[in-house]
Amino acid sequence: MNEAPAVAMHQDEAAAQPVVEFRDVHISFNGPDVLDGVSFAVGPRETRVLLGPAGVGKSVLLKTANGLICPDSGQVVLLGNDISQLRERDLFPLRLRTGMVFQEGALFDSLTVRDNVAYQLIQEEVPDEEIDSRVLEALRFVGLEQTFSLFPGSLSGGMRRRVAIARALIRQPELLLYDSPTGGLDPVTSTTIIELIVKQRDFYRTPSIMVTHRLQDAFTMCTHRFDSDKGAMVKLPEGETDQNTTFLMMNDGKILFDGSLHDLVHSEDPFVREFLE
Numbered sequence: 240m241n242e243a244p245a246v247a248m249h250q251d252e253a254a255a256q257p258v259v260e261f262r263d264v265h266i267s268f269n270g271p272d273v274l275d276g277v278s279f280a281v282g283p284r285e286t287r288v289l290l291g292p293a294g295v296g297k298s299v300l301l302k303t304a305n306g307l308i309c310p311d312s313g314q315v316v317l318l319g320n321d322i323s324q325l326r327e328r329d330l331f332p333l334r335l336r337t338g339m340v341f342q343e344g345a346l347f348d349s350l351t352v353r354d355n356v357a358y359q360l361i362q363e364e365v366p367d368e369e370i371d372s373r374v375l376e377a378l379r380f381v382g383l384e385q386t387f388s389l390f391p392g393s394l395s396g397g398m399r400r401r402v403a404i405a406r407a408l409i410r411q412p413e414l415l416l417y418d419s420p421t422g423g424l425d426p427v428t429s430t431t432i433i434e435l436i437v438k439q440r441d442f443y444r445t446p447s448i449m450v451t452h453r454l455q456d457a458f459t460m461c462t463h464r465f466d467s468d469k470g471a472m473v474k475l476p477e478g479e480t481d482q483n484t485t486f487l488m489m490n491d492g493k494i495l496f497d498g499s500l501h502d503l504v505h506s507e508d509p510f511v512r513e514f515l516e
């Protein structure tokens with residue numbers, strides 16, 4: 240995992256093409272639209288931080304990005320394929336090229352950390368020795384090699400979240416979807432998770448969408464970079480921001496804001512202003 244990313248080479252061929260794009264997507268569950276005309280794109284190497292209050296459709300948007308939920312109308316183009324109406328058997332290989340960190344991490348408590356992280360590789364009947372080395376590599380990346388044989392129940396909340404991130408990274412995804420990765424964690428532990436996400440971003444530049452309600456997470460992502468010499472996240476010089484990290488803000492199923500940190504903090508939109516304040 241310390242090599243230059245294979246993902247980046249893959250993307251060079253399609254440098255101009257978004258990794259995922261929503262075009263006027265509508266979804267409802269027998270009621271008002273939960274996604275109500277959502278359009279946006281995630282370009283190669285882009286990190287989109289998705290902000291918004293509880294219950295406005297952020298998780299539904301993430302699950303629609305990798306085809307776990309199908310749009311009622313509109314299009315979702317994932318890795319160059321229109322997945323809006325694809326059958327599960329055609330969707331599955333595409334979904335495997337993405338990695339998702341579910342809310343609360345969603346680990347299997349009856350499986351060891353090794354088997355949680357390896358879950359997909361086990362389904363694919365990858366040989367045990369290869370699984371062990373790939374799991375160790377992923378755990379090393381998140382700083383948890385020592386938990387290989389443990390069960391999730393013996394880990395802290397922050398450690399469980401790290402294991403969930405290792406599981407999402409195991410197949411070197413071309414798109415990462417983080418659903419409230421710091422939800423329910425205390426501020427200090429949240430910062431360690433954001434540091435890990437920034438490390439992943441700056442090592443691999445894997446395009447991603449990260450859902451959060453915590454403004455602090457969103458700003459930290461934008462104003463910091465991972466310094467591999469120091470092995471830690473460091474603040475960018477005053478006034479500088481990570482140019483590839485931008486924001487989406489949702490309310491009531493609609494994207495109300497799509498742009499940079501600078502544009503976000505200077506937005507005149509009353510909802511955005513209220514959210515920021």
Ligand SMILES: Nc1ncnc2c1ncn2[C@@H]1O[C@H](COP(=O)(O)OP(=O)(O)OP(=O)(O)O)[C@@H](O)[C@H]1O
Binds near residue numbers: 300452
């Ligand atoms: N499978 C489903 N069936 C029916 N309703 C659903 C389903 N999934 C989500 N919803 C509804 O869609 C709305 C948006 O839910 P969603 O989980 O996307 O919100 P969210 O913005 O991610 O909230 P939070 O920040 O609390 O996770 C909610 O009213 C939720 O109850």
